[in-house]
Amino acid sequence: MTVNLKDKLMAMIKTENKKNPLTDEQLAEKLNVLRETVTGIRKELNIPNSRTRKKEIVKAAISAIKMSEPNISAGSLVSKLTERGICISRTYISDLMNEGKNNDIENNTEKFTEEKDVFSKLIGCKGSLLKNIKQGQAAILYPPFGLPTLIVGESGTGKTLFAEYMYKYAVKQKVLEAEAPFVLLNCADYSDNPQLLVSILYGYKKGAFTGADKDTEGLVERANNGMLFLDEIHRLPPKGQEMLFSILDRGKFRRMGEVNTERTAHIYFIGATTENIESSLLLTFRRRIPMIIELPSLEDRSLHEKIKLIHGFFQQEANRTNYKILVNAKIMEAFAFKKYTGNIGQMKSEIQVTCANAYVDKINNKREEIYIGFNEILYQKFFYDINIQKNNIRFNDALFIPNSDEIEDSLLTTKNQYSLPEDIYETIENKYYELKNASISNEKTEEIIWNFLLGYFDKIRLDSQNRNISSLDELKYLLDSSIIQLLKEFLNFVRKEQPDKPINEKVLIYLAIHLEEAIKRIKFKQEIMNPNLLYIKKNFADEFKLASQLAQRLAERKLIEIPEGEIGFIAIYIHELMKSPDRRNRIAIITISHGKVATEMVNVVKKMLNVDFPIAIDMPLDVNPVKIFEQVVELAKSLNAEEGILFFVDMGSLVSIGEIVHSRTGMQTRTIDRVDLVSVLEAVRKADASEESLDNIYYDIINSKHNYSLVTVENSDKEPALISMCLTGHGVALKIKNVLSRYYAGVNIFSMSIMDDNVKIKINNLKQQYNILAIVGTINPKIEGLNFIPYDNNFTKDKRMFLDYLLKKNGSGLAHTLIREKFVLIGLEGATKKEVLETMGKLICNEGFVSFEYINSVLRRESMSSTYFRNNVALPHGMPSFVNKSVIIFAVLKKEMHWDKNGNSAQLICMPAVKSEDVDAINKLFKILKQKEKVEKLLSIQKQAEFVELIRKAYK
Numbered sequence: 004m005t006v007n008l009k010d011k012l013m014a015m016i017k018t019e020n021k022k023n024p025l026t027d028e029q030l031a032e033k034l035n036v037l038r039e040t041v042t043g044i045r046k047e048l049n050i051p052n053s054r055t056r057k058k059e060i061v062k063a064a065i066s067a068i069k070m071s072e073p074n075i076s077a078g079s080l081v082s083k084l085t086e087r088g089i090c091i092s093r094t095y096i097s098d099l100m101n102e103g104k105n106n107d108i109e110n111n112t113e114k115f116t117e118e119k120d121v122f123s124k125l126i127g128c129k130g131s132l133l134k135n136i137k138q139g140q141a142a143i144l145y146p147p148f149g150l151p152t153l154i155v156g157e158s159g160t161g162k163t164l165f166a167e168y169m170y171k172y173a174v175k176q177k178v179l180e181a182e183a184p185f186v187l188l189n190c191a192d193y194s195d196n197p198q199l200l201v202s203i204l205y206g207y208k209k210g211a212f213t214g215a216d217k218d219t220e221g222l223v224e225r226a227n228n229g230m231l232f233l234d235e236i237h238r239l240p241p242k243g244q245e246m247l248f249s250i251l252d253r254g255k256f257r258r259m260g261e262v263n264t265e266r267t268a269h270i271y272f273i274g275a276t277t278e279n280i281e282s283s284l285l286l287t288f289r290r291r292i293p294m295i296i297e298l299p300s301l302e303d304r305s306l307h308e309k310i311k312l313i314h315g316f317f318q319q320e321a322n323r324t325n326y327k328i329l330v331n332a333k334i335m336e337a338f339a340f341k342k343y344t345g346n347i348g349q350m351k352s353e354i355q356v357t358c359a360n361a362y363v364d365k366i367n368n369k370r371e372e373i374y375i376g377f378n379e380i381l382y383q384k385f386f387y388d389i390n391i392q393k394n395n396i397r398f399n400d401a402l403f404i405p406n407s408d409e410i411e412d413s414l415l416t417t418k419n420q421y422s423l424p425e426d427i428y429e430t431i432e433n434k435y436y437e438l439k440n441a442s443i444s445n446e447k448t449e450e451i452i453w454n455f456l457l458g459y460f461d462k463i464r465l466d467s468q469n470r471n472i473s474s475l476d477e478l479k480y481l482l483d484s485s486i487i488q489l490l491k492e493f494l495n496f497v498r499k500e501q502p503d504k505p506i507n508e509k510v511l512i513y514l515a516i517h518l519e520e521a522i523k524r525i526k527f528k529q530e531i532m533n534p535n536l537l538y539i540k541k542n543f544a545d546e547f548k549l550a551s552q553l554a555q556r557l558a559e560r561k562l563i564e565i566p567e568g569e570i571g572f573i574a575i576y577i578h579e580l581m582k583s584p585d586r587r588n589r590i591a592i593i594t595i596s597h598g599k600v601a602t603e604m605v606n607v608v609k610k611m612l613n614v615d616f617p618i619a620i621d622m623p624l625d626v627n628p629v630k631i632f633e634q635v636v637e638l639a640k641s642l643n644a645e646e647g648i649l650f651f652v653d654m655g656s657l658v659s660i661g662e663i664v665h666s667r668t669g670m671q672t673r674t675i676d677r678v679d680l681v682s683v684l685e686a687v688r689k690a691d692a693s694e695e696s697l698d699n700i701y702y703d704i705i706n707s708k709h710n711y712s713l714v715t716v717e718n719s720d721k722e723p724a725l726i727s728m729c730l731t732g733h734g735v736a737l738k739i740k741n742v743l744s745r746y747y748a749g750v751n752i753f754s755m756s757i758m759d760d761n762v763k764i765k766i767n768n769l770k771q772q773y774n775i776l777a778i779v780g781t782i783n784p785k786i787e788g789l790n791f792i793p794y795d796n797n798f799t800k801d802k803r804m805f806l807d808y809l810l811k812k813n814g815s816g817l818a819h820t821l822i823r824e825k826f827v828l829i830g831l832e833g834a835t836k837k838e839v840l841e842t843m844g845k846l847i848c849n850e851g852f853v854s855f856e857y858i859n860s861v862l863r864r865e866s867m868s869s870t871y872f873r874n875n876v877a878l879p880h881g882m883p884s885f886v887n888k889s890v891i892i893f894a895v896l897k898k899e900m901h902w903d904k905n906g907n908s909a910q911l912i913c914m915p916a917v918k919s920e921d922v923d924a925i926n927k928l929f930k931i932l933k934q935k936e937k938v939e940k941l942l943s944i945q946k947q948a949e950f951v952e953l954i955r956k957a958y959k
């Protein structure tokens with residue numbers, strides 16, 4: 004073959020009519036050579052055949068026509084093409100459209116969209132994987148069996164997934180049949196037995212080696228007319244690599260041990276390796292693999308892609324669990340900046356583990372959605388190597404809804420009600436300019452922003468109660484450690500300076516987050532606007548001084564200058580830090596009355612008690628109460644009264660205000676009618692002292708107002724009891740007894756008849772033995788010194804609260820309900836800690852004190868860290884939310900038991916299953932367990948009654 008011939012051929016093709024290219028036959032004729040010679044030269048020069056060359060121009064023409072007529076039929080298309088001088092048959096068009104192999108057809112056809120769809124599911128398809136995808140497509144489309152391909156990339160970069168997508172693409176392109184096999188073999192699985200690997204891959208003849216007892220087909224045969232994917236191909240021994248040559252070159256191979264038979268296999272071949280191919284594969288083998296696809300490591304992918312991957316994986320989990328998943332913004336950020344040596348694979352599995360942990364928490368806490376907050380990741384070691392880079396991206400909490408497609412970028416900036424209030428600067432700026440635009444005076448603007456700021460801190464307070472993060476250390480993987488260190492030092496400094504001040508340390512967590520944001524802002528030279536600076540400097544002078552000291556240290560460490568406005572913000576955090584964690588505005592008090600009585604009364608109260616929180620609403624006599632109701636509902640919504648609102652009203656329809664507000668806002672409310680100054684004073688004083696709950700205040704007030712004939716409850720160590728009463732002592736009294744025992748399991752309840760001549764004597768007798776808290780009944784026997792609670796058809800929640808209150812006041816009575824002989828297990832034997840805990844848990848569960856989940860929550864708690872107390876005592880416990888009624892179960896083990904990894908052994912196991920509101924009651928128990936001699940005594944007791952007696956004494 005002369006060079007001349009090649010040149011001639013190229014020149015002919017260059018000048019041919021592009022709409023009707025020359026076939027090999029025509030070229031051969033013109034050149035006076037054999038057709039095969041033309042085909043050979045063409046292939047050598049990498050020139051496609053005439054059909055393919057023509058296709059380019061046909062495709063371009065179809066594409067142009069389809070732009071204006073997307074739904075054009077094949078027939079009309081032929082006519083239009085003929086008009087353009089392209090003469091082709093209808094069959095050619097259909098072939099073209101159906102032809103998978105050469106289908107890199109026009110960009111605008113539906114087919115193209117479909118093609119793209121296969122790879123478009125891969126995150127990064129338009130970014131870091133774009134080139135790889137093009138390579139992958141080219142490798143598949145290359146006739147007749149694609150180009151052997153090697154995918155190279157670190158572990159977890161998505162090599163297997165990419166190979167699977169190439170397979171899907173091949174099927175979509177009809178290069179492979181729909182049912183074509185996809186055979187995967189990970190060569191690393193047989194790395195210690197290369198001979199086995201080769202025989203699995205190529206099959207073997209009976210007797211080929213010891214143990215080869217029958218002719219066996221290999222994976223290569225199974226992959227015939229499909230795809231063979233060899234992962235970790237560098238583990239394939241040289242012999243195995245050589246055998247692959249023959250398949251790749253000629254489609255021929257032999258099973259191990261075969262000599263005469265040569266078999267045929269048509270396969271699309273893809274290999275993958277994490278290794279450097281130069282050193283790990285035979286040169287001869289490398290040469291036969293023309294397509295090398297190098298997948299980028301996760302580190303080399305853009306932040307945007309990383310975030311999309313994170314979103315995608317959380318979305319997958321939401322779909323899988325069918326629950327909403329809410330992820331805290333800082334966690335999103337941490338996931339994005341964490342270093343993943345195992346690339347995408349590691350990222351995916353860490354997201355799965357995080358979701359699995361949070362799922363357990365969701366079940367335990369009966370949450371509606373899976374919440375991924377700081378606590379979730381604290382269990383995991385993987386956040387230890389987070390490297391939070393300084394960046395300008397704002398992450399927000401993200402919510403993933405099962406089976407929703409919305410995992411697009413929008414989530415990056417999605418806000419929802421759970422967002423941490425950390426965009427304070429922007430909000431203040433926005434508010435400021437809005438107010439300025441509305442020509443609001445400076446003074447009013449400052450006031451509005453000040454109120455906003457107060458609300459912001461209320462949210463922080465509320466948030467710090469709900470979230471379980473309790474110390475700065477828990478943030479160390481998420482925030483700059485030098486800020487955390489600085490705040491710790493600052494805390495010590497404040498403690499030393501003001502030893503008597505209570506400190507709400509949780510505020511530091513928010514201050515830390517805030518400072519991180521502030522530093523970012525200062526570094527990016529964004530303004531920090533604080534319209535209340537003057538006010539803060541004047542009214543929070545001490546805090547401002549402390550803030551300046553903190554800011555100075557921060558400035559030194561970060562080499563930045565902290566503006567005064569920022570010091571102003573820090574000052575409010577410090578103010579919040581030093582505020583007693585119990586705040587008076589947890590209970591709001593609102594007085595509503597006709598005329599101006601409410602305002603007058605509240606003014607007196609404010610002056611007398613030097614407080615500013617009771618709110619007065621005066622109701623003009625001619626105003627429709629509905630209007631007032633609306634106003635009050637709005638007002639209630641704007642308050643941050645976590646424990647509820649106590650309403651004082653004067654009369655009439657206002658009495659139902661509490662119920663209306665409750666039903667519209669879900670807030671707890673109580674309403675006291677016939678408002679009087681003394682009651683309001685009393686309530687405000689109690690709320691201000693922050694000691695009492697809403698109900699305690701309410702019942703104390705109604706007690707003094709004699710709504711019920713409430714008398715003081717004796718604090719005796721007698722067992723508490725209730726009396727149910729009706730006319731006959733049967734019918735209704737028994738019903739009352741049933742109802743009461745449902746609510747107050749463990750309290751003694753006696754039914755009595757008012758007609759019984761001896762009723763008073765009987766009650767007096769009972770009083771000798773029991774602490775009678777109240778008589779609940781249809782008729783008041785009017786017995787001096789005894790509370791009476793009227794019982795009507797439904798025993799309302801109000802009345803139950805009243806009883807709860809009585810029971811609670813009866814402190815020592817609690818000892819009787821909490822500590823019971825039947826829950827003292829002396830001489831318990833258990834092979835393992837788990838067995839002991841389950842025995843104890845099941846006992847109280849069977850009696851209805853706790854739900855079954857409680858036992859699991861005990862085990863889960865135990866697995867987190869040891870509950871060993873001291874003096875051979877362990878205090879295992881579970882979630883209060885699974886407790887129906889508070890109780891403490893004790894076990895004195897026959898032999899002390901190894902309890903934890905720290906080498907502690909326990910013999911007295913005390914499992915308090917108490918509702919949150921009864922937690923105080925177990926403090927007394929701790930006092931006993933702290934005393935070594937008391938514990939020794941308890942361990943030596945043989946009788947349950949004695950054991951109970953000793954503990955109950957502590958409650959006296």
Ligand SMILES: Nc1ncnc2c1ncn2[C@@H]1O[C@H](COP(=O)(O)OP(=O)(O)OP(=O)(O)O)[C@@H](O)[C@H]1O
Nearest residue numbers: 125126157158159160161162163164165347348351
């Ligand atoms: N671009 C991507 N989009 C979505 N998920 C991906 C992407 N790349 C990888 N993954 C997911 O990451 C995980 C790891 O991918 P894969 O197993 O394919 O990696 P690999 O490189 O084959 O890993 P190894 O070398 O460890 O075998 C898989 O669960 C895969 O679904």
